[in-house]
Amino acid sequence: MKFVDSCEVKVVAGRGGNGCVAFRREKFVPFGGPSGGDGGKGGDVVFVTDEGLSTLLDLIYARTLKADDGEHGQGKDCYGRGGEDLIVRVPVGTEVYDKVTGERLFDLDTPQSRTVVAKGGRGGRGNIHFATPQDRAPRRAEPGGEGEERELRLELKVLADAGLLGFPNVGKSTFIRACSRARPKVSDYPFTTLVPHLGVVSVGEDANFVIADIPGLIPGAAQGAGLGVRFLKHVERTRALLHLISVDPGEGRDPISDYDALLHELRQFDPELADRPTVVAMSKVDLPHVQEAFGPAKEHFRARNIDLLPVSAATGEGVREVLIALHRLIKDMKPE
Template sequence: MFVDIAKIVIKAGDGGSGRVSFRREKYAPNGGPDGGDGGRGGSVIAVVDDGMRTLMDFRYKTKYIAEPGEDGGKKRMSGKAADDLIIKVPQGTIIRDIQTGKVLADLKDNGQKVVLASAGRGGRGNQHFATPTRQAPTFAEKGTSGVERTISLELKMLADVGLLGYPNVGKSTFLAATTQAKPKIANYHFTTLQPNLGVVEAIKGKSFVIADIPGLIEGAKEGVGLGLDFLRHVERTRVLIHVVDISGIEGRDPYEDFCKINAEVFGYNEKLAKRTQVVAANKMDLLFDKELYHQFEKQLTDEGYEVFPISAATGEGVDKLLARVTELLDTVEVEALIDESDYFVETIDTSNEKDIKYFMDNETYCVEGDYIDRLLYSTNLEDIESLRRFQNALKMSGVFEHLRSMGIEDGDTVRIFDLEFEFYD
């Protein structure tokens, strides 16, 4: 099964927590703090695998979670960092963050890799919090959480040339005649149910990849037929070969077909209107009135298109067409598929205040957030030094000032997760 779009959830591993520990040896029964640091969690990394052709694997597994780092140990022993989680994807995969719609990566080269979700860092053990006035800290840091996000994967094939045209105009026959590809060929619409790739060498030493894009009919950009499923594969191509049935044996006008297909392609992505396009007037061997071809050629030549009379079945005119396409590929620049503004830019917020959430639950003032969670976790509520550090951190983070702006008064209740206390200025 050819699958070219998928949606999955990824979660980087959380960092391990720091350890609260003290040296307890024969000759140092009251030794200092020796709690080790927590290990880093595993990141989620996408890697291009040249052996993959579709996104089918993601149809059956939709959640990828990296391992967390180990907690710190005694005797200043740091916890083990977790291995990164590697996700293999085919060449040409574009990965987006669902929430923002921004592009995380456009993976075009074999072996290319990118971090999709960064791991949480390990928390510091209590050895780091010893001071001349606090020689036995009874608290440590909690590791930070790994990034979690829902992402979409979209495969846009890496082809130099795309074949356009109505079903049954001979695109698959053309591909089979010019490459080693073996597409299914039959005399009915939508014989081709997935994009087919082939390699063409019209001029010795120069080759290019060509893709047969199936399912294009009028209304394709709105999802009629198979259009929306496969129009995305046209976007990476540099040159388009528009195949029309010049014989008209199915009762359709070749010029009208040409205009309708272009309207669908350009309507899907306006950038494609600027793509270099040549026209292959196919099935010349079935055309008895050559004047019909000359009329068609004049119409398109007047619009700036090059037209080549061919017969994919007999090979007539095919070499000339392919030689011209090879020449065009030498002159056409590769256009960036994605604008710089479309890329996701991960910002690291070093401000504790922006990480804190405030809300009311009846008459209780509630304070939450990742920073507050880590701070509370690293606080020993039975130790006066640890509590003093906790209160000072809240003050420095602007929590008390924000609560005052909300109208809190002495004696009002404040809840931080499951901890409740009365506020006194």
């Protein structure tokens, strides 16, 4: 399934039905009085969050979402039927923005929540409401109200407890495959992962959390390089971060400069992200040249009060220790 995390739609709520002008026409009742009913209310456009959805793909081609109009009122005191609400299912974690002003209108981060994004117009009153002692045969009724109309931009931010960050080809996808049932594509070339992947990790009884594999970042990601802004926004909802660094002479990967570069990109995108609780691990420690670099790198990070952990997703070495460290951070951050 194609992953779509941003789209634009127009929502149009239903118009209210018009009130009716009518009078009773019955035998032996020459002055029966008004009998025009009210128009029905227009349908609302309602967004409902669905845990079974993980993409906005269904909405990318739906340029206009319109609810039904209310029916007009009729004679004999008959009220018009209200228009059907238009129910639109969206993934949990969808944010709704006004396309024109850029204002965030709704944050749909709760499963099975219902949010009215466009209200239907009210139904007009029939002439039965306008009878007075002075005017017992009113010939006026109200028209139905217009439904709300909005141009919206939808942004999906995945919901995860921990975000997995690192430069391309440091082993993020291999790590998430080793610790969960998520199956992102794994290859020996950069930018294998082009969309976020979620995996549920278990480190013991009743000790589970969700980790998100964020596509690889490059310098300048906070300014949009390599689609970095699209990727970094998925980190905003996480409680903790796992930085994966490694050594790759062919790619010029240096663990210390890579970590500093990652922090810089996070700080440029959102300063709060750079201060979020973090676990730092050096991947691919089963390789000889990475083993040689691990000792000096650990000393450097220790001087910065950071405990660098070794991990090899290929052999399983250090995976559980990294997950336990992550779970401790997430547990401390979880709201009561």
